[in-house]
Amino acid sequence: MITHQNGQSQKPTRVVLFGARGFIGSAIREQIEVQDIPVIALTSAELNLADVAAVGRLVALLKPSDAVVMLAALTPDKGRDIATLMKNLTMMQSVCAAIEKSACAHLVYFSSDAVYDTAVSRVTEDTPASPQDLYGVMHYTREIMARSLVKVPVLVLRPTLIYGSDDTHNSYGPNRFRRAAQNDGKITLFGGGEETRDHVHVDDVAALTVRCLLHQSTGTLNVATGISKSFLKAAELVAKQFNRNIEIISTPRQNPVTHRHYDVTNLIKAFPDFRFIAVEEGIARVHKKAMEAT
Amino acid sequence: MNTPVIGFAGMTHLGLVSGVSASEKGFSVICFDPDAARVAALVRCELPISEPQLDELVAKNANRLKFTAAATDLSACDVIYVAPDVPTDDSGRSDLGPVNVLLDSVFAAARKDAVIILLSQVPPGFTRGRQRPGRILYYQVETLIFGRAVERALCPERYIVGCTDPAQPLPPAYRAFLSTHDCPILPMRYESAEIAKISINMCLVASLSVANTLAELCENIGADWSEIVPALKLDKRIGRHSYLAPGLGIAGGNLERDLVTVCNFADQYGTDAGVVRAWVANSRHRRxxxxxxxxxxxxxxxxxxxxxxxxxxxxxxxxxxxxxxxxxxxxxxxxxxxxxxxxxxxxxxxxxxxxxxxxxxxxxxxxxxxxxxxxxxxxxxxxxxxxxxxxxxxxxxxxxxxxxxxxxxxxxxxxxxxxxxxx
Missing domain, CATH: 3.40.50.720 (NAD(P)-binding Rossmann-like Domain)
Known part of the structure; x- marks a missing residue:
């Protein structure tokens, strides 16, 4: 559940965005700029948050009127070990230490649905966090670090599976399916792809983030569409984009089928006029953009 | 024995409906409320609530009903019900302050031999804590249903009476009043009666939660819950009056209050209330x-x-x-x-x-x-x-x-x- 500190939309004077180079960060930056809101978009090359010297630079940079969006993290493809966990916590420590010294008007922390137990099939914001791996532990710990900041309005966003153009990750789902279809002419599923998941387009994630900035929203919000589809369905949608036959291959199931549905009532309450990009349309968009790029 | 005079203290929903219904049964009824403005409105037959039959019964029994803001008028009563609505906050917690105040004023105004009966919804342990030496205090379970309150007061299914000692007969005046309703009277210790009230509501919530949970599944699977309900009602273990209509969660305040009460006591005593919390979550979801x-x-x-x-x-x-x-x-x-x-x-x-x-x-x-x-x-x-x-x-x-x-x-x-x- 989130609460809007601004009943009416009100542009923050400036947004400081950590993790701006990534797939999600780029999309958020783009939509912030569309709103004509000044943004400082920092990449890890410009400011290494894992470096202890980062705090001093951040203190000099931040203004009490800034809205801060913290996206920077080493994702699981960079490592799932304890060392990666500790680096990620150090990054958050730097941001929190700087905010404690400089203050800010709003902190949006980008967490993950990895904070929930993977066995839970229906998720709301009230679902107890119970991370099953170090990546989930990292995000949940960073959420608590964010909330420990006194006098700072904090919003935690927990996005589910994000897809979209420019995704550099190759997680199981629409992006990987599209690459596989394009490169190999086939999509390989785990089992029969029976598992249902909620796939949210990166532009929706960015649009919701901007809305939260405009309303200075606080609390915790799952970023999901509320509609789950099977991986098989996602594969079929991807295959449909190609003018040639794309083979969808089932494999012997190694793990039991699990499902994940999001009850997005709180999101509807927060933004009752928000319209998600349907996964059918989103997959078509991604494909079209990829084809244009080639 | 003369026909007892019945008093009702607290002219909100419960007290007003109960008092008017008692007058319909032929008793002289003194309806007391410390709020003079509320009493003045009642004297003008301006009722603060809407219930089927209520306006008609107030008009019909005007000669047996006395609305008063003077607590001393209760000295004429043989039996006095203390029946203010107990307000709840947004989280379902009861504010017992007003019922305590009213009970004090009734004890002060009533005759020593008057039977005082607490009718308001109170948590387990409340009544015994209000007992006073030399006074006669009972707790009676109310089963008011909004929109059917008069019907329920005139034709109760049974009376559940909380007593100091359930083995002792009820005082004649109290028994005389209850007997006119021609239904079973179940005396039990205070705490049992207080929990009986909660138990009734929990059974209703359980039925509603079953209906809501399975109705939602029907909405996704392609079944029709309305086709299933008659089959359930013909099962004697479930019953034809069972609460099986799906709805938009629990509302009205009374059921919510009991859910909160059970969870609070479970927390206090370390008992398991997981299922009750699940009902609350389901209710919020369906709302x-x-x-x-x-x-x-x-x-x-x-x-x-x-x-x-x-x-x-x-x-x-x-x-x-x-x-x-x-x-x-x-x-x-x-x-x-x-x-x-x-x-x-x-x-x-x-x-x-x-x-x-x-x-x-x-x-x-x-x-x-x-x-x-x-x-x-x-x-x-x-x-x-x-x-x-x-x-x-x-x-x-x-x-x-x-x-x-x-x-x-x-x-x-x-x-x-x-x-x-x-x-």
Whole structure:
């Protein structure tokens, strides 16, 4: 559940965005700029948050009127070990230490649905966090670090599976399916792809983030569409984009089928006029953009 | 023995209905409330609540009813019920302050031989803690149902009486009053009676939660819950009066209060209340059915829709909006144009500043893209779906309680959605 500190939309004077180079960060930056809101978009090359010297630079940079969006993290493809966990916590420590010294008007922390137990099939914001791996532990710990900041309005966003153009990750789902279809002419599923998941387009994630900035929203919000589809369905949608036959291959199931549905009532309450990009349309968009790029 | 004079202290919903019903049974009744303005209104027959039959019974029994703001008038009573409504906060917690104050004033005003009966909904342990040496105090379970309060008071199924010692006979005046209702009287210790009240409500909530959980599954699987209900009611273990109609969660305040009470006591004593918390969560989830459905069908699809809402009260035949699903819905429709109508509750009760107060059901439908029937008022069921279709701009009708005639709605070209059926 989130609460809007601004009943009416009100542009923050400036947004400081950590993790701006990534797939999600780029999309958020783009939509912030569309709103004509000044943004400082920092990449890890410009400011290494894992470096202890980062705090001093951040203190000099931040203004009490800034809205801060913290996206920077080493994702699981960079490592799932304890060392990666500790680096990620150090990054958050730097941001929190700087905010404690400089203050800010709003902190949006980008967490993950990895904070929930993977066995839970229906998720709301009230679902107890119970991370099953170090990546989930990292995000949940960073959420608590964010909330420990006194006098700072904090919003935690927990996005589910994000897809979209420019995704550099190759997680199981629409992006990987599209690459596989394009490169190999086939999509390989785990089992029969029976598992249902909620796939949210990166532009929706960015649009919701901007809305939260405009309303200075606080609390915790799952970023999901509320509609789950099977991986098989996602594969079929991807295959449909190609003018040639794309083979969808089932494999012997190694793990039991699990499902994940999001009850997005709180999101509807927060933004009752928000319209998600349907996964059918989103997959078509991604494909079209990829084809244009080639 | 002379016919006892019965007193009722606390002229809110429970006390007023109980007092008026006692007068209908032929007893002289003294209705006391310390609020002089409230009493003055009652003397003028201006009732603060809406209940079927209540206005008629007040007029009919005027010669047996005495409304007073003077506690000393209670000295004429042989039996005095202390029956103020116990208010709850937003989290369902009771405010027991007013009932304590009223009980003190009744003890002070009543004769020493008067039987004092606590009728308000109080937590387990409350009554024993109020017992005073040399005084006669009982606790009686109330089973008031909003919208059926008079009927329930006149024809109770049984009386559950909490006593210091259940083995002792009830005082003659008290027994004489209860006996006129011709139903079983079940004496038990105070705490058992207090928990009996909660137990009744928990059984009702359990049934409702079953109905809501399975109705939602029906909506997704393609079954029709309304076809299943008769089969359940013919099962003697479930019963024909069981609460199996799916709804928009628990509302009205009383059931919610008991859920909170059970959870609080479970926390205090370390007992398991997981199932009770699950009922609460399920209730909250189902309360938002209309919002989720509206979002899926209308809000996420069209710009600036106009929404008609029929019904604001939490249920039919009552003025109460406590935890009303309609108001919960309207709370989240603030960005939209909404046209509302309720036979009793004014549009000013809504939290939505853009609400248009319609003069009638059809006026509310005028130009709307969707109609949501949020309270099952009987008069809504008499609406002609063809006329609704003429007045609406869109075709969508959300009728969670299945008030409208579904066949007629579909014949009128309306896209009809209700609980327990796949859309």
């Amino acid at each position: 938002d059915w209309a919002l989720r459905t509206l979002y899926r069908e209308i809000l996420s699809r069209m710009d600036d829709p106009v929404i008609a809402v029929l019904g604001l009260a939490y249920k039919q035949d009552t003025h109460s909006v406590k935890n009303s699903p309609a108001l919960a819905l309207l709370e989240h429709l603030k960005p939209f144009h909404v046209r509302v109508f309720d036979p009793v509750v004014p549009a000013s009760a809504t939290p939505n500043p853009r609400c248009h107060a319609a003069k009638s059901e059809l006026d509310a439908c005028d130009g709307a893209d969707v109609l949501a029937v949020m309270t099952p008022w009987q008069q809504f069921g008499r609406l002609d779906p063809a006329r609704i279709a003429q007045r609406l701009r869109g075709k969508m009708v959300l009728d969670p309680y299945a008030v409208l005639n579904v066949t007629a709605c579909r014949a009128a070209g309306l896209n009809y959605l209700t609980l327990g059926v796949q859309s």
